[in-house]
Amino acid sequence: MHGPGDLRGKDYKLDDEKRALIYRWYEVYPKGHPREGKRRFKRAGLSVRKGTAKTELAAAVAFAELHPEGPVRCDGFRKEGGVWIPVGRPVTDPYIPMVAYTEEQTEDLAYAALLVMVAEGEDADLFDAGLERIMRIGGDGKAVALAAAPDSRDGARTTFQHFDETHRFTLRRLKEAHQTMLANIPKRMMADPWSLETTTTYTPGEGSVAEGTHEYAELVEQGKAKDKTLFFFHREAAPKIDEDLDDFDQAADAVIEASGPSIATWPDFEGQVEAIVSLRNQPDTDKAYWERVWLNRRVQAGKQAFDVKRWESLARPDFMVPKGSLITIGFDGSQFHDATALIATGVESGHQWPLGIWECPSEEENWECPENEVDDVLKQAFNEYEVWRMYADPPYWDGMVNRWRGRWGEKRVIEWWTHRPLQMAYSLRAYGGAMTSGELSHSGDETFAKHIGNSRRHALKQKDDKGKPLWTIRKERADSPFKIDAAMAGDLSWEARCDAISAGATRSTSSELYTASSTRRR
Known part of the structure; x- marks a missing residue:
């Protein structure tokens, strides 16, 4: 029977596409x-x-x-019309963890639908159903609602598991839970266990479980990874040349294509x-x-500040800025929450790399960034490279910034x-422009x-002299666990590099140019 919704209590019927999916899954x-x-x-x-009722x-x-x-495992074959079926x-003794991205969402996602199917269906007398677990009468097997990985005792018993809306599985604990639970599948081989992940597609760059699964499936399809155990189905409206989604008919055609032929038969x-x-x-x-x-479609969120796919294309992991080169450094962070980052940029090459990024673990409320470790990393950078300037955002680190200014000079370590x-809007626009170019x-x-x-972009009321809107960057919300400090440090490092270029800085002239402070936007 159907779960919550307009069809609640009515017989559950599979459309042709869902029937085909189940045939493949089994x-x-x-x-x-x-x-x-x-x-x-x-x-x-x-x-x-x-x-689409996934x-x-x-x-x-x-x-x-x-x-x-439930006839869900093979118990041999019978011959019908000369074919083995x-x-x-x-x-036997199933254990079925069903994972949602928050505890609250277990009430709205797959477990809630299962609870209605079990409690209100014709076979309700076969189950002892509750808000957190559903058991077969007699205690032989159960399904449980989770927002994290099962404990080691239960996890070893898994026969089937479901991950719901994995595009939302972006937090470290959820991704670690996913990995832990996948590792449980080989443990009970006589039960022939398996996993199912259902989702709407992901926002590129968020690092979700859905993103990882989709990209892995593409590697398998391309022959770059070998995996005979993965089945992946994705449907989207294929982008068309000169597509105009502002046109009603074109947008409707795209929705129809993304729906598929079976959904098109719905009332x-x-x-x-x-x-x-x-x-x-x-x-x-x-x-x-x-x-x-x-x-x-896998599209970048409209409020994302930078093009994530473009950023990926700019990666040069084999390139190293030679020791002794002229570089600039950007610093941004917090001592007791969020993250702290030191990003370096080669003045000649425009190549950026992290000297260090320290993130507050989401599960540690009393975390403190290791001040001495940050200081040691910075000392090493000044020893190994010729640092033209370091632009540092001083809040929360004003004591250390003053110490660095005393150590390397006010003309080299500058409060930004x-x-x-x-000032940030113009700096960030230049940073984004460097990515684009x-x-x-x-x-x-x-x-x-x-x-x-x-x-995430935060629009300003001000516009530039050509009437174009200006923006700065923020986290998606104030208490978001998704850090942006390295992006801010990267911008400051690039800003310093732009000033170095404007000042004509080179290794041979840099010592003379520490006093040639730019008035561009500092």
């Missing part, structure tokens, strides 16, 4: 194969647009996996398409978000306050890249 090796009867796929991923599909699969009569049997599908397209026309709609969730909107390259550091991707 495909077994044929009779005569060395592994006959065993599951072909141990990990399945489903990436489709919002509103979560309820996962709940229905979990229901079959939990049911004491696998015979199904239920799982009043045309009305649903019209409602979806009308959302795009609302004045406050984030059109990049709309494109991601309704067309299932990031709370000045106009390719003048900038970087080492490919993953943490640095995440901070670039986490940076």
Whole structure:
């Protein structure tokens, strides 16, 4: 039966596409194969647009996996019309963790749908159902709602597991839970366990589980990774040349393509398409978000400050700025929360790399950035390179910044306050422009890249002299766990490099130019 929604309590029926997916998910090796009867796929991923009932599909699969009569494992073969057909049997003592991205969301996602199916269906007398766990009567098997990995005792018993909306699995604890739980799958081989991940596609650069799964599936498809156990299905509206989504008919066609032929048979599908397209026309709609969730396209969020794909293309991990070269350094951070970063830039090459990035672990409330470690890294940089200037944002580190100014001089270590909107806006525009033009390259550091991707545009009321809007960067919200300090330090380092270029700084002249302070925007 269907879970929460307009069809609640009615018989659950599979459309042709969902039936085909289940056939693939439960495909077994044929009779005569060395592994006959065993599951072909141990990990399945489903990436489709919002509103296609993928979560309820996962709940229905979990229901079959939990049911004491569910024919979800092969118990040999029978011959029909000269063809060997696998015979199904239920799982003995199933353990089914169902993971949501927060504890609150377990009430809205797959576990909640499973709870309705179990508690209100014809076989309700076979289960003892609660808000956190559903057990077979007699204690032989259960499904549990989780927002983190199961404990080691339960985790070793997994027979099927589901991860819901994995584009939201961006926090470290969720990604670690995902890895831990995948590692549990090989432990109970007689039960032939497997994993299912369902999601709307991800925002590039956020480092979500959905992003990792999709990119891994592409590597497998390209032959760059070998994995016979993965099945991945993704549907999106393919972008077209000269596409204009502001045109109602073109936007509607894209929604229809992203929906697929089976969804198009739903009652009043045309009305649903019209409602979806009308959302795009609302004045406050984030059109990049709309494109991601309704067309299932991997597009950068409209409020992201920098183009993450462009940043990826600028990586030069094999390039090293030679020791002794003229460089600039940017510093930004916090001592007791968020993160702290030192980013260097080669003046001649425009190549950036982190000298160090220190992040506050999300689970540590009393974390303090290791001041001595930051100081040691900076000493090493000044010893190994010729540092023309270091631009440092002083709040929270004013004592250390003053110490550095005393050690290396006020003309080399300069306070560069990031709370000045106009100065920051022009600096950030130059930084983004360097990415666009390719003048900038970087080492490919993953943490640095995440901070670039986490940076969100904050529009200013002011405009430049040509009437173009100005913006600065912020986290997505004040208490967000997604850090941006390395992006800010990268900007300050680039700002210092721009000033070095403007001043004509070279290794042979730099000592004379420490006094030639630029008035550009410091």
